[in-house]
Each structure stands twice: as C-alpha cells, then as structure tokens.
Amino acid sequence: MVDVAAHAGVSLKTVSRAINSEPHVDPVLAARVAASAEVLGYHRNSLAASLRSGARDTIGFLSADLSNSFYSHIAAAASAVAVEHGMQLIVASSEEDANAEKALALDFCQRRVGGLIVVPTASDHSYLATEMERGTPSVFVDRPAHGIDADQVLLDNRGGAYAAVKELLSAGHERIALLFDSLDIYTMAERRAGACAAFADAGRALDPRLTVSGLHTPEAARAAMERILAHEPAPTAVFCANNRVTIGVLEQLLPLRSDIALSCFDDFELSRVLPRAIRIVDYDTAELGRRATKMLIERIATDASAKSSTELLPTRLITRGGTSTPGG
Amino acid sequence: MVDVAAHAGVSLKTVSRAINSEPHVDPVLAARVAASAEVLGYHRNSLAASLRSGARDTIGFLSADLSNSFYSHIAAAASAVAVEHGMQLIVASSEEDANAEKALALDFCQRRVGGLIVVPTASDHSYLATEMERGTPSVFVDRPAHGIDADQVLLDNRGGAYAAVKELLSAGHERIALLFDSLDIYTMAERRAGACAAFADAGRALDPRLTVSGLHTPEAARAAMERILAHEPAPTAVFCANNRVTIGVLEQLLPLRSDIALSCFDDFELSRVLPRAIRIVDYDTAELGRRATKMLIERIATDASAKSSTELLPTRLITRGGTSTPGG
DNA sequence: CTGAAAGCGCTAACAT
DNA sequence: ATGTTAGCGCTTTCAG
Numbered sequence: 001m002v003d004v005a006a007h008a009g010v011s012l013k014t015v016s017r018a019i020n021s022e023p024h025v026d027p028v029l030a031a032r033v034a035a036s037a038e039v040l041g042y043h044r045n046s047l048a049a050s051l052r053s054g055a056r057d058t059i060g061f062l063s064a065d066l067s068n069s070f071y072s073h074i075a076a077a078a079s080a081v082a083v084e085h086g087m088q089l090i091v092a093s094s095e096e097d098a099n100a101e102k103a104l105a106l107d108f109c110q111r112r113v114g115g116l117i118v119v120p121t122a123s124d125h126s127y128l129a130t131e132m133e134r135g136t137p138s139v140f141v142d143r144p145a146h147g148i149d150a151d152q153v154l155l156d157n158r159g160g161a162y163a164a165v166k167e168l169l170s171a172g173h174e175r176i177a178l179l180f181d182s183l184d185i186y187t188m189a190e191r192r193a194g195a196c197a198a199f200a201d202a203g204r205a206l207d208p209r210l211t212v213s214g215l216h217t218p219e220a221a222r223a224a225m226e227r228i229l230a231h232e233p234a235p236t237a238v239f240c241a242n243n244r245v246t247i248g249v250l251e252q253l254l255p256l257r258s259d260i261a262l263s264c265f266d267d268f269e270l271s272r273v274l275p276r277a278i279r280i281v282d283y284d285t286a287e288l289g290r291r292a293t294k295m296l297i298e299r300i301a302t303d304a305s306a307k308s309s310t311e312l313l314p315t316r317l318i319t320r321g322g323t324s325t326p327g328g
Numbered sequence: 329m330v331d332v333a334a335h336a337g338v339s340l341k342t343v344s345r346a347i348n349s350e351p352h353v354d355p356v357l358a359a360r361v362a363a364s365a366e367v368l369g370y371h372r373n374s375l376a377a378s379l380r381s382g383a384r385d386t387i388g389f390l391s392a393d394l395s396n397s398f399y400s401h402i403a404a405a406a407s408a409v410a411v412e413h414g415m416q417l418i419v420a421s422s423e424e425d426a427n428a429e430k431a432l433a434l435d436f437c438q439r440r441v442g443g444l445i446v447v448p449t450a451s452d453h454s455y456l457a458t459e460m461e462r463g464t465p466s467v468f469v470d471r472p473a474h475g476i477d478a479d480q481v482l483l484d485n486r487g488g489a490y491a492a493v494k495e496l497l498s499a500g501h502e503r504i505a506l507l508f509d510s511l512d513i514y515t516m517a518e519r520r521a522g523a524c525a526a527f528a529d530a531g532r533a534l535d536p537r538l539t540v541s542g543l544h545t546p547e548a549a550r551a552a553m554e555r556i557l558a559h560e561p562a563p564t565a566v567f568c569a570n571n572r573v574t575i576g577v578l579e580q581l582l583p584l585r586s587d588i589a590l591s592c593f594d595d596f597e598l599s600r601v602l603p604r605a606i607r608i609v610d611y612d613t614a615e616l617g618r619r620a621t622k623m624l625i626e627r628i629a630t631d632a633s634a635k636s637s638t639e640l641l642p643t644r645l646i647t648r649g650g651t652s653t654p655g656g
Numbered sequence: 657c658t659g660a661a662a663g664c665g666c667t668a669a670c671a672t
Numbered sequence: 673a674t675g676t677t678a679g680c681g682c683t684t685t686c687a688g
Contacts, residue, residue, distance in 0.1 A: 001681060001682070002681090010658080010659090011658065011659045011660075012659085012660090012682085012683095013658070013659060013660080013683085013684095014657090014658060014659075016682070016683065016684095017657095017658085020683095024657055024658090025657075025658090026657065026658085029657090029658085041458065041462070043437060043438060043462070044438050044681090044682085045379075045438065045440060045680090045681055045682070046435075046438045046439050046440075046682095047375055047378065047379055047439060047440050047681085047682090048379050048664090048680070048681035048682040048683090049681080049682050049683070050375065050664095050682090051373075051375055051376050051379055051664050051665070051666090051680090051681080051682070051683090052663075052664045052665095052681080052682050052683040052684070053664085053682080053683055053684080054664075058418070066400070066403070066404035066407060066408075067401055067404040067405070067614065069397040069400065069401075069597075072394070072397065072400030072401070072403070072404060073395055073397075073400070075394070075400070075419070076394035076395040076400060076421060077395070079394060079419055079420055079421055080394075080421065080423075083420055083421075083432070088418055088420060088435070088439070089418070089419055089420070090386070090416055090417070090418050090419075091403070091407055091417055091418075091419050092407055092411055092416060092417070093404060093407055093408060093411075095408075104411070107374075107416070109371060110371060110372050110373065110374045111374050111375060111416070112373060112374075112375050130369065134369070134371070247598060247600075247601060250598075250601045251600070251601055254601060254603055255603070268597055268598060269397075269596055269597040269598060270575060270578075270596060270597060270598040270599075271598075272579070273575060273578050273579055273582060275582055275583070275603055286395065329665065329666070330665090338674080338675090339674065339675045339676080340666085340667095340675085340676090341667080341674070341675060341676080342673090342674060342675075344666070344667065345673095345674085348667090352673055352674090353673075353674085354673065354674085357673090357674085372665090372666085373664090373665055373666070374666095375665085375666090376664070376665035376666045376667090376680090377665080377666055377667070378666090378680095379664090379665080379666070379667090379680050379681070379682090380665080380666050380667045380668075380679075380680045381666080381667055381668080381680085382680075
C-alpha cells in the first residue's frame with residue numbers, strides 16, 4: 001500500500017480512501033491510485049483492515065452434522081444471505097460432539113466472527129454467555145439453547161405433528177402406530193407432544209403397543225414396523241416422526257403393497273416417485289438458515305441488549321407419491 | 329495482552345509464548361499467565377496473530393451450488409479434513425454464475441486464505457494464475473480448470489459410464505436408450521464419451537433416435553422417456569447419465585411397472601427403497617472433498633512450484649432397489 | 657479534500 | 673529462559 005501511494009504520488013491515507021471508494025475523494029486521484037494498484041498488482045488485505053477497524057464481517061456457522069443434507073441446506077441458505085450482506089460464512093461441524101462444539105465455537109470467537117449460528121449438540125451453552133457479553137451474539141437453529149438466553153429459529157415440530165395425527169384421527173383411523181427416534185432429541189419430544197395433544201383432543205389415548213421410540217436408523221424403524229405387523233392387529237395408519245423412520249417403514253411396507261395410511265415428518269428426495277401416496281409434514285429448510293442469518297445480522301447491527309426472541313417456522317401437510325403429483 | 333502481561337508480572341513476549349504453548353517456557357510462569365488470562369477474560373485474537381506471522385490457516389471453498397447436496401457433501405468432508413489440520417473452511421456459493429465466482433474467489437484471496445477449493449462454473453480461470461503466483465494455490469473439484477494449470481480431483485466419469493453401458497451390451501441388450509443432461513457440462517461429455525467407447529468396443533454404434541441430451545430437469549427426462557416409448561420400439565435398457573435424469577425416467581417407468589433394465593450414474597437417497605432393481609454407477613462423494621483438501625494442504629505446505637496433478641476417483645457398479653439389498 | 661502520526665493485537669528478530 | 677524493539681497492513685484520529 002505504501003508502494004501504491006509512492007507510485008501514485010499521494011499519501012497512504014488517500015490510497016486507503018480510494019481503495020475503499022469513500023466519498024470526498026478527488027476522482028482524478030482515485031483513478032491514479034486505481035491505476036497504480038493495477039500496475040503493482042496490489043491486493044487489499046482485509047484481515048489487516050478489520051484488525052484496526054474492529055469490523056467483523058464473517059459469521060461462524062457451527063453445525064452438529066454438516067454431512068446431513070438437512071443442515072447443509074441450512075448452511076447454504078445462510079451463506080447466501082451472509083454474502084448478500086457483504087459477509088462471509090465460516091462453517092465447521094461438531095459431529096454431534098459437545099466438546100468439539102465448544103472448541104470450535106471458541107475458535108470462531110478468536111477469529112473475531114461477528115456472530116455465531118449454532119445447530120447445537122451440547123446440552124449446556126452457558127460458555128457462550130461470556131462471548132455474547134463481549135460482543136459475539138449467537139442464534140440457535142433447529143434445536144433450542146440450554147443454559148443461555150439467545151435468539152432461536154425453530155420448527156413448529158409440535159404443531160406439525162399435531163396436524164398430521166389429528167388428520168389421521170379425523171379420518172377415522174382406530175389403530176395408529178407412532179414411530180419416533182430417541183425422545184432425548186428435542187425435536188422428537190416436541191413431535192411426540194404434538195401427537196399426544198391430537199390424541200387428547202380426540203378424547204383418546206396413545207396405544208403403548210403401537211408407540212415405539214428410540215428408532216435411530218432406517219433399519220431399526222423397519223424392524224419395529226415388522227414387529228408391529230407380526231404381533232398386533234395391523235394398524236390402519238402410521239405416523240413416522242422423521243425421514244429416517246419413514247425410509248425404514250417404507251422398506252417394510254412397500255414390498256407388501258400395503259395400503260396402511262402413512263403420515264410422515266420431513267420431506268425427502270424422491271418422495272414424489274413413490275408408487276403410493278404419503279402425507280408429509282413439510283417445511284422450508286432453507287428458510288431456517290435465512291431467518292437465522294437475518295436475525296443474527298440484525299442483532300449485530302443493533303445493540304446486543306435487545307430481548308432475545310424465538311421464531312417458530314410453520315409446517316404444512318402435503319401429499320406426495322402415488323398419482324397425486326404427476327411430474328411435480 | 330499487555331494487561332495480562334502486567335497482571336502476571338511478565339513481559340508481553342512471555343505471554344505470547346505461554347498462550348501459544350511454545351517450548352522453553354517456565355511452567356510456573358506459564359501457569360501464572362494462564363491464571364491472569366483467565367481472570368482478565370483474555371481471548372487471543374487470531375486475526376492479529378496471522379497478520380504479523382503471515383500464517384494462513386483458513387481455506388476457501390467456492391462451490392457452484394451449495395444447496396445441491398452433492399456439493400455440500402463435498403464441502404462437509406473438506407471442512408472435516410481442514411479442521412483436522414488446524415484450519416477452517418470458509419464457504420461461498422457462486423450459484424453457477426461465473427462473475428460471482430470470480431468476485432468470491434478474489435474476496436477469499438483478500439482474506440488471505442491459504443488456498444482455494446473450487447467447484448468451477450466459469451469457463452475461464454486464468455484470473456487465478458496471478459493469485460497462485462502470489463501464493464494462493466487452488467484445487468479444482470468435480471470439474472476441470474480452464475485456462476490455468478492447477479491440481480484437480482475428478483470422478484472417473486468416462487470409466488463409470490463405460491462400465492455401465494458395457495454391462496448392458498454384454499447382457500445382450502439390443503436397444504439401449506441413452507439420456508444425458510446438456511453435453512456442454514464437462515461430466516456429461518465425459519460420460520457420453522464412455523458410453524460411446526463401450527458401443528465402439530462392442531462393434532456397434534449409438535442409435536440416434538434412442539440418444540437424447542440436454543435433459544436438464546427430471547421433467548424433461550420424463551418427457552423424453554415418454555416420447556421414446558411412444559414413437560419407437562421400446563428399448564430393453566436405459567442408461568441415465570445423472571440422478572436428475574434418473575428420477576425423471578423413474579417417474580415415467582415406475583407407474584408402468586416396466587421391466588426395462590435401468591443403469592444410472594449417481595446414487596440418490598431412497599434408491600434402496602425402489603420397488604424395482606436398478607444398477608447404479610456409484611462413487612464416494614465425500615472422498616472428493618477429502619482428497620481435494622489434502623492435495624491443497626499438501627501444496628500449501630510444500631512449495632507451489634511442484635507440477636500440478638489430476639486425481640481420478642474410481643466408480644463402481646452396484647445394484648439398488650428391488651429385493652437385492654434388503655434393509656441395506 | 658488531503659496528509660501525518662499513532663496504533664489495532666500480535667509475533668519475528670534480535671538481544672540478554 | 674525471558675525481555676526489547678520493531679513492524680505486519682491497514683484505519684483512525686486530528687490537522688491542514
């Protein structure tokens with residue numbers, strides 16, 4: 001930069017102003033600076049710039065599992081919004097490890113990110129309180145924060161499950177199987193609560209023999225479905241609480257050409273191609289990332305003192321597969 | 329940091345050494361420094377550190393389309409390798425826009441990234457030559473670089489297509505339809521070349537009425553398949569050159585309960601659940617990202633002068649769907 | 657509208 | 673093993 005200043009015959013500060021296209025710079029000088037920069041192959045060092053100015057133009061995105069396409073979609077949407085606002089997204093994945101999450105979050109803070117978007121794993125996030133006070137706000141996505149008061153963007157898990165199960169009940173289904181992943185997972189507990197509420201509103205209770213949780217893989221879900229079909233009078237409907245469960249259940253039911261009604265949380269690739277119809281609790285994944293990023297940028301811009309808020313993204317029931325959405 | 333030094337009663341440099349846990353530091357002093365840092369709530373500023381030391385501990389990942397799960401898987405794998413090596417990944421998506429790609433790449437360079445991993449869109453990458461000379465190496469993933477000599481990690485598109493089509497020919501199929509996306513896309517041209525080679529080796533020529541390209545969406549592929557079935561004697565086998573084509577073809581064929589043999593490039597979610605068997609040219613997506621990151625880190629570590637290399641990742645033929653992989 | 661000086665937080669290169 | 677001094681590349685005062 002000093003070289004550019006010398007070459008252009010102006011002061012360092014003028015180069016700085018010209019490079020950043022600040023107002024009140026003589027266009028002639030600005031042009032001369034630009035020319036000199038070009039000749040000398042000058043490249044601005046934005047690290048050095050932000051060191052002195054304290055500007056924070058990058059956002060840290062900390063996912064529990066980036067190779068899960070659900071979260072990578074969120075990250076992609078977040079990145080787009082960040083770039084739109086002249087910021088960049090740094091991403092890292094904690095691989096569902098609470099210690100890794102903490103280490104990565106702190107590393108992001110050392111890099112002086114403007115803020116953190118976290119898909120949390122760790123049960124305790126109080127270590128972020130210090131960072132927030134020091135000027136690094138966080139927003140939590142998909143799962144709530146614990147031990148700390150922060151902005152959040154969550155899905156309406158409870159409402160979505162409620163709507164799906166209520167629909168099955170209204171259709172007159174007497175025997176409804178409910179299949180969940182581990183109830184330790186926040187989203188699962190919420191979805192179960194929604195299902196329970198629908199049953200309660202219909203004046204009915206869950207059938208414990210048709211309600212299974214802890215199904216962590218498609219294979220576990222498939223086996224659970226097989227067991228239910230073998231030992232009980234067949235259910236007339238099944239509610240699958242996430243897409244892994246759905247896939248397992250489909251593996252079991254499709255070959256049987258079963259006409260058991262299916263209602264499932266989470267859409268998935270190829271759901272349209274299914275040879276049978278299926279109801280899906282759908283939502284806008286990218287919107288989770290967009291909303292979180294906007295909230296964070298908003299919080300960075302205004303003062304951190306504002307009360308933290310939680311946004312609940314709506315879900316909707318759609319039909320997929322069968323002949324219902326030809327070519328869709 | 330000066331405060332910490334004062335509090336601990338040592339010099340600035342000792343604090344620096346202690347914080348970075350350099351060797352040759354009195355453990356007693358180190359402990360005192362750590363304690364003071366804790367008390368004062370000191371956080372290292374890694375931006376300032378790398379400004380002075382010139383260290384470059386972040387990698388820029390520039391994807392053509394991050395919301396495409398294929399690329400986000402690559403990014404996730406790259407991030408994991410980067411973190412393993414004490415670096416972080418910054419990601420951005422050019423959204424298949426050559427200008428955006430250039431702007432983002434240059435922005436990464438301004439941030440003094442250690443190197444760039446690029447899933448290219450732009451046809452011309454000569455603008456990166458300057459950056460490479462100035463010490464920012466690039467490696468290209470999935471698609472080759474143009475107008476510049478750089479490291480690359482590509483799929484064996486040609487070999488995979490060759491194997492798939494050869495298998496169909498060996499099985500005695502007389503009428504094989506070949507469906508491609510636009511041949512302007514590098515991977516498509518390669519896959520077509522592989523298919524042609526298989527035909528040539530069998531002493532046969534492609535049937536132009538059964539060979540369609542430019543199928544950019546599942547719907548276009550579905551319509552193409554419909555047209556072929558309507559106007560020609562039905563093919564006994566179809567080769568789909570990517571997963572969007574495959575989905576479109578499945579939308580057309582599944583409702584018909586057709587037993588036309590299917591051989592498709594790219595695996596996809598739910599392929600196992602298909603009610604019919606399908607041959608798939610499969611590969612390790614994450615490995616693309618891992619290899620690229622390792623190549624880049626290697627190149628950063630050694631001198632940039634080494635000859636650039638191209639790695640070709642192998643593909644393999646697998647069977648999915650039907651009853652062939654129960655529960656798999 | 658332009659410039660000179662000071663300094664962001666840290667580390668490299670010497671001392672000691 | 674520890675301290676001193678200079679300076680990374682830029683921006684921010686504050687003067688002109």
